[in-house]
Amino acid sequence: MGPMEVAGLLTVFAGLAFFVYFFFGSFAYGAGYEPTSARVADRMIRLANPSASDLVIDLGAGTGELALRVARDRGSRVRAVEIDRLRTVILSLRQRWGNDRDRVTIVRGNLFEEDLTRANVVFAFLWPATMARLRPKLERELRPGARFVTHYHPIPGWVPYATSGPVYAYRAPECWASVATRDDT
């Protein structure tokens, strides 16, 4: 094999390794990476209906599709929580180029350590097992009236106040209180 072929093979391997790292590396923490499409982000924002005075938290913000859009469209304050370093770098570059830099706070860390008690709206697009793990934290921390809106994977056992395709919107505490009432009967 000649030097050009070796270089070609190494490039392919490096590309593959980067692809696996970027899209699947964070699986162990709670989800791989898949950006929220503009169409789905608009649905999530419409169902959550945040205002300019609301605090919105995106749990697993990726490169900021949803976080930047909600700051831009609704003027809300946003905490974009993301565990992957490279994605937070891309997110901060996108934030710098946009007009909403003061409204978006990027938090590099584990979403399970984020305090949700002040949030009016919480967004998530995570792996099903992570939704089940998240449920007790949400039930402890979401304040009455706070909305939790998730793409693709619902919270097992909760009752949504609205759905739109693969988007589920819940309001605390009715979404879990109604389950408790139903279980009692």
Ligand SMILES: C[S@@+](CC[C@H](N)C(=O)[O-])C[C@H]1O[C@@H](n2cnc3c(N)ncnc32)[C@H](O)[C@@H]1O
């Ligand atoms: C499906 S993507 C979400 C996309 C994003 N919300 C958007 O608007 O494009 C899931 C993200 O959650 C992140 N993630 C997974 N587990 C996490 C954890 N425990 N703490 C923080 N972020 C996490 C992943 O790194 C990934 O970027």
